[in-house]
Amino acid sequence: MKQLVILSGKGGTGKTTVAAALAHLASQELPLVLADADVDAANLELVLDPVRRETHDFTGGQVAVIETEACIACGRCAEVCRFDAVLRPSPALPDQRFAIDPLACEGCAACFYQCPAEAIRMAEQQDGQWFRSDTRFGPLFHAHLFAGRENSGKLVTLVKQQARLWALEAGAHLLLVDGPPGIGCPVIAAIAGADLALLVTEPTVSGAHDLERVLSIASHFGVPAAVAINKADLNPPRAEEIAAFCAGRDIEVVGRIPYDTAVTGAMVRGLPVTAVGDQAVGQALRAVWNLVRRRLAAAT
Amino acid sequence: MIVAIASGKGGTGKTTVAVSLALSLAQEGPLFLDCDVEEPNAALFLRPAIHERRQVGQRIPQVDLAACTFCGRCAEVCPYHAIAVVGRNVLVFPELCHGCGSCTLNCSPGAIDEVLNVTGVIERGRAGAVEFAQGTMNVGEPMAVPIIRQLKRWMIPPGERRRPIILDAPPGTSCPVVETMRGADFVLLVTEPTPFGLHDLRLAVEVARGELGLPVGVVVNRDGVGDQGVDEYCAAEGIPILLRIPHDRRIAEAYSEGAALVEALPEYGERFRALYAAIEEGWGR
Numbered sequence: 001m002k003q004l005v006i007l008s009g010k011g012g013t014g015k016t017t018v019a020a021a022l023a024h025l026a027s028q029e030l031p032l033v034l035a036d037a038d039v040d041a042a043n044l045e046l047v048l049d050p051v052r053r054e055t056h057d058f059t060g061g062q063v064a065v066i067e068t069e070a071c072i073a074c075g076r077c078a079e080v081c082r083f084d085a086v087l088r089p090s091p092a093l094p095d096q097r098f099a100i101d102p103l104a105c106e107g108c109a110a111c112f113y114q115c116p117a118e119a120i121r122m123a124e125q126q127d128g129q130w131f132r133s134d135t136r137f138g139p140l141f142h143a144h145l146f147a148g149r150e151n152s153g154k155l156v157t158l159v160k161q162q163a164r165l166w167a168l169e170a171g172a173h174l175l176l177v178d179g180p181p182g183i184g185c186p187v188i189a190a191i192a193g194a195d196l197a198l199l200v201t202e203p204t205v206s207g208a209h210d211l212e213r214v215l216s217i218a219s220h221f222g223v224p225a226a227v228a229i230n231k232a233d234l235n236p237p238r239a240e241e242i243a244a245f246c247a248g249r250d251i252e253v254v255g256r257i258p259y260d261t262a263v264t265g266a267m268v269r270g271l272p273v274t275a276v277g278d279q280a281v282g283q284a285l286r287a288v289w290n291l292v293r294r295r296l297a298a299a300t
Numbered sequence: 301m302i303v304a305i306a307s308g309k310g311g312t313g314k315t316t317v318a319v320s321l322a323l324s325l326a327q328e329g330p331l332f333l334d335c336d337v338e339e340p341n342a343a344l345f346l347r348p349a350i351h352e353r354r355q356v357g358q359r360i361p362q363v364d365l366a367a368c369t370f371c372g373r374c375a376e377v378c379p380y381h382a383i384a385v386v387g388r389n390v391l392v393f394p395e396l397c398h399g400c401g402s403c404t405l406n407c408s409p410g411a412i413d414e415v416l417n418v419t420g421v422i423e424r425g426r427a428g429a430v431e432f433a434q435g436t437m438n439v440g441e442p443m444a445v446p447i448i449r450q451l452k453r454w455m456i457p458p459g460e461r462r463r464p465i466i467l468d469a470p471p472g473t474s475c476p477v478v479e480t481m482r483g484a485d486f487v488l489l490v491t492e493p494t495p496f497g498l499h500d501l502r503l504a505v506e507v508a509r510g511e512l513g514l515p516v517g518v519v520v521n522r523d524g525v526g527d528q529g530v531d532e533y534c535a536a537e538g539i540p541i542l543l544r545i546p547h548d549r550r551i552a553e554a555y556s557e558g559a560a561l562v563e564a565l566p567e568y569g570e571r572f573r574a575l576y577a578a579i580e581e582g583w584g585r
Contacts, residue, residue: 009339011310011471016496040472041308041500062379082400083449103478103511108400113377147506148478153442181310181471182338185442205558206315206341213339216439234549235556261525267494268527 001167002296003175005037005194005223009210011181013202014230017263018285019178020047020272022198025289027137032174034135035163036142037156037190039128044178047272050133050140058143058158060127060151061107064100070119071098077111077120086111103148127151130159132166139166153185160189174296183217191217195299197225198254198292203238211242215251225251226295228288232256252295255288257281301584302456302465303576304335304484306508308500310471313490313521313545316555318468319345320562324572325464326429333455334434335480336470337420337447343434345560348427356422356435356450358399358443359414363390367411374403374412395442420447422454444476452483461485461585464576473503481512486583488542490519494526498533505539515583519575522547540582543575 006019016038026032036044064085066077077098078086085104089096100111102125112120127150130143141163143155160177167175179190191197197218201211211227218225227246232239233256243253260281266273274282305318315334319342322332334342361374361383372385382396383403394417404412419441424433435451437444456465469480481487487508491501501518508514518534523544534541545551545561545568554564562568 008310010341012312013310038472040474040477041310041503043309043496043499046495046499080401080405104482106398106400107379108398108402109377109379110400110402110405113402113406145474147473147503148475148511150475152472152474182336182444183439184338184437184444184476186474187338188440188442202556204556205344206339206555209341209344210339213439220440234552238556264494264525267496270495 001172001175002195002299003177003193004196004198004292004296005177005179005191006198006200007179007187007191007214008181008200009183009214010206013200013207015200016043016047016178017273018198018200018228018230019044019176021274021285022289022292023048023137023176024272024274025286026174026176030173031171032138032176033163033167033170033172034138034140035160035175035177036140037159037177037186038180039143039145039152039155039159039186040180042142042144045133045140045142047267047270048135048137048140049270050135052131052133054132056130057126058128058130058155059124060149060154061125062122063102063105063107063125064109064111064120065123066098066100067119067121068097070117072117072119073098074116076114076116080110080114106150128155130155130162132162138172141166153189156186156189183213187217188221191221191223194223196292196295197223199225199227200230201227201242202231203229203235203242208238208242208245215249224299226254226292227251228255228257229253230257231259233258254291255284257284257288301461301486301580302467302484303579304467304469304481304487305490306469306477306481306487306504307471307490308473308504309491309496312492312497315341315345315468316561317488317490317519318342318466319560320568321572321576322430322466323560323562324569325576328464329429329431330464330466331431331455332466333451334468335448335451336468337435337437337444338470340434340436342468344558346427346430346432348425348432350423350425353421353423355418356447357417357419358397358446359401360394360397360399360417361392361403361412362415363392364411364413365390367409369409373406373408377402377406399446419443422447422451424455444470445479448476448479473507477507478512481508481514484514486579487514487516488519489516490521491530492522492525493520493530495529497526498529501530502533505537517542517579519543519545521545542578543571
């Protein structure tokens with residue numbers, strides 16, 4: 001089984017559009033399993049019409065809780081907390097007590113160990129949920145990290161592990177992972193173990209800048225990369241600059257996808273763009289899939 | 301006022317709006333912070349001259365093996381498994397360490413010192429009338445939050461509210477976004493009128509208004525490309541749509557070349573000033 005991850009660095013370059021199209025095209029040729037590794041803002045399900053089969057809770061870490069009755073208001077917790085997570089009572093409000101801001105708390109337990117009154121306990125916190133769903137193209141593993149929570153990398157790892165186990169058991173040939181934007185912990189979790197990273201960029205100064213950083217991530221973790229230039233006709237000279245940059249780094253450009261309002265039209269209808277007629281954008285995505293398939297077959 | 305520009309979904313135009321807002325408010329001497337430390341892009345548009353640079357990261361433990369009793373207390377109190385005692389040695393895993401200092405506080409022989417583990421850089425300078433600062437996380441590092449926290453502490457004095465302070469947030473809804481929004485007076489959410497835009501706007505509203513209790517308003521970018529979902533949602537939730545930027549190929553082309561929207565289409569200057577005035581009028585202190 002091969003593992004393909006789709007990344008971009010910059011958000012909004014078309015990762016999910018490309019992922020949905022590749023899922024559609026790949027499913028016509030081989031059995032596959034899908035994983036949405038963007039657990040903050042998971043969008044793949046919006047164009048795959050999934051039917052949810054399993055829902056599980058995700059507990060990422062702990063948060064500190066101050067037991068008000070036991071608290072002697074010494075302020076030691078606020079002194080040791082490096083995350084500004086201890087809310088001190090305002091002198092103007094005599095009824096106010098020490099409290100923890102759960103969004104700022106990183107669960108380090110420094111306050112728990114330092115509290116002389118043993119008034120702090122560490123509580124498990126449910127940080128999100130993960131799901132297994134069925135789609136027309138294969139099973140989808142996805143998740144929802146609750147608003148503002150930490151541990152997105154842990155949740156991505158969990159989603160990928162579950163998807164991988166399922167894929168191995170079902171004899172799937174491909175695990176297709178739609179990645180998150182950026183280069184931080186969820187991206188590092190998404191790229192781990194991939195046979196190929198398909199980097200979706202756009203011909204803008206930001207797209208090119210972010211492509212360089214995400215390419216460095218791929219090479220840092222030893223994952224081979226290929227590039228697809230989305231909305232390539234928006235600024236053809238800049239698209240060629242990106243292609244030349246890739247050539248200089250020995251990175252294959254597996255496609256130039258034209259800008260087309262059909263992409264938004266398909267999204268509004270909840271379909272992959274390759275499933276709505278045969279326009280230039282669909283043809284470009286077919287060409288991307290053919291080259292990606294060849295690269296995956298050659299990967300050892 | 302401190303205005304955080306966020307979106308949930310990436311690529312909706314956060315940086316476009318943030319940069320144009322700052323440039324339009326030049327007369328008020330705005331401060332601009334690029335808090336997307338994983339992929340900072342605002343400098344490509346503002347082209348600031350950088351005057352000062354600082355290495356940042358978190359303080360990680362350094363163990364003096366001569367003083368260590370190998371009791372294992374440090375490993376026991378570390379919830380991140382970032383420190384381990386193996387025989388007569390202590391291993392530290394910097395990429396797992398959150399820099400909380402709990403191991404140091406719990407080490408009874410006092411064998412732990414802390415050293416800065418550099419994970420990125422923060423920089424400041426000027427772009428014309430705009431005071432500028434940004435953070436950049438080193439490639440391969442997992443944690444953006446400490447860099448954002450140190451960038452904000454460096455640049456925003458407590459109680460500073462006289463001038464506009466514009467924070468360009470990263471995409472998503474998890475901890476780096478929360479760290480950017482904390483302490484803001486208003487969150488301006490940039491979205492596009494598509495199902496992806498709407499889905500992620502809802503999540504961003506949950507963070508900003510739901511979890512942090514901050515007032516929010518919306519900018520609809522590429523207005524006209526998709527459907528009515530964003531308009532209907534905002535009306536139902538009582539969220540004001542403060543600016544609409546129509547879908548316009550000229551804007552996309554200017555962006556692709558690194559030109560700010562208000563540079564390419566100067567008529568937008570007045571609209572961004574009106575946007576800020578509306579925020580101050582409605583939510584200023």
